[in-house]
Amino acid sequence: MAGNPNGSSTLGDSVTTIFNKNFWQDPFAFNIQKGVPVSRIDWSGYGTNMFSNWLSPSAVIAQTSQARFDVLMGRTAHEVIQVRSILYPWGIRVVRTITLFRTSSNYVYRVDSGWQAESEGLFDFRYKFLKVDGTESPVQKPYTIHPGVVRGLFNIKNIREDDNVDDFKAFNSIGSPQDIVVDGQEIHYTGSPFQQEVICRPVWFDADVEIENVVQGQHLSFTKEGIKTGRVACKKILGYVQLAPSGIPITPTQFANLLAAQGGAIGGTINCQVALHDSNQQMRINRFDINASGLPLNNIARTIEINLLQMINEENVPEPVKPINEEYIL
Known part of the structure; x- marks a missing residue:
């Protein structure tokens, strides 16, 4: 302060990080930078006009x-910056808009929409990019994910950042020459090797969690396959919004490290009761998590279910859960 630059921005740190890395910093090479998108600029002695x-x-x-x-004339009249990203580990698409405008009183006002959900949390991490030859390359499943008894998160709201939780940071080692994806387009990078920064910012949010065979504490609903499910209201669920790099998700190893940074699992508290295999045996659930593990939630629940059904001599006992491709991220 006191006239000294402090590196702050009217866009806020998260939006500034995405904007700057899109248009300038990542990677720093003049031959591939797009620059700030300005369609017209006029100079005069009274100040710059830009549109x-x-x-x-x-x-x-x-x-x-x-x-x-x-x-x-060198003064902001109206400015809108909108960014989009994805919220881990749930696969929620999010958007945030910063609006600056000057009124007739010469005051400049700033409106921040905050992060708003554009999709449900259905563990959908699909993306696509343009290859060097100009063809489109869709990536359907960058991760192996098996949701288990948790079908997804719905009605996502109240997304807010928390400075008390550390950002998740990592680096992608970029060599030269190397084909890399920058802002959704693959380029043949020939500059100096560098470390591409990976940043995911922690947020809390509220949502309705859809759980299979829930019998208490839910809003009853059915899947397309006719399976009875319920959506249970849940508050203060943890997630991470990706700020960098642009155009591509984090790697599977970084995904696992993100979960490990929170003790191996990310989730939230919940209060509901589920029926085991549509039987009269019930189990209360007070937390749900996603973890990178060979022992997922549905594996644990199925084992308990089998043990209880065998104790009451139930004939219709389900099979144990088997791993798919020896991988789980739940």
Whole structure:
């Protein structure tokens, strides 16, 4: 302060990180930088006039989807910066918009939408990018995920960042020459080798968690296959919004390390009761988690279910859960 630069931005740290890494910093090479999207700029002795309304409908992961600048005589008249990303480990698509505008009284106002969910939490991490030859390359399953008895998260709201929880940070080692994806497009990078920063910011949010065979504490619903499920209201669920890199998700190893950073599991508290295999035997659940493990939640629940049914001499006993491709992320 006191006239000294402090590196702060009117966009806020999260949006600034995404915007700057999209248009300048990552990777730092003049031959591939797009620069700030301005469609017209005029200079005069009274100040600069600048106009732009840049849109990117394909923005998905840590990318800028809109950049509007209206500057009159060197002063901001109207500015809109919108970014989109994904929330781990649930696969929730999120968007955030910062709006700056000047009123007739010459005051400048700032409106921050905060992170808003654009999708449900269905563990959907699909993305696509343009290859060097210009063809589209969709990636359907960057991770192996088996949801188990937790079908997904719905009605996501009240997403808020928490400075008391550390960011998840890692690095991608970029060599030269190497084909890399930058902002949704693959390029043949020939600059100096560098460490590409990976940043995921912690957030808390509220949601309705859909659980199979829930009998108490839920809003009753059915899946497309006719399986009885219930959505249980849950508050303060932990997640991480990706801020970098842009256009691609984190690697499977980084995903596992993200979970490990929170003791191996990320989730939230819940209060409901489920029926074991549609029987009269019930179990109360007070927490749900996702973990990178060979012993997922549905494996634990199925083992308890089998033991209880065998204790009452039930004939209809389900088979134990078997791993799929020897991998689990639940």
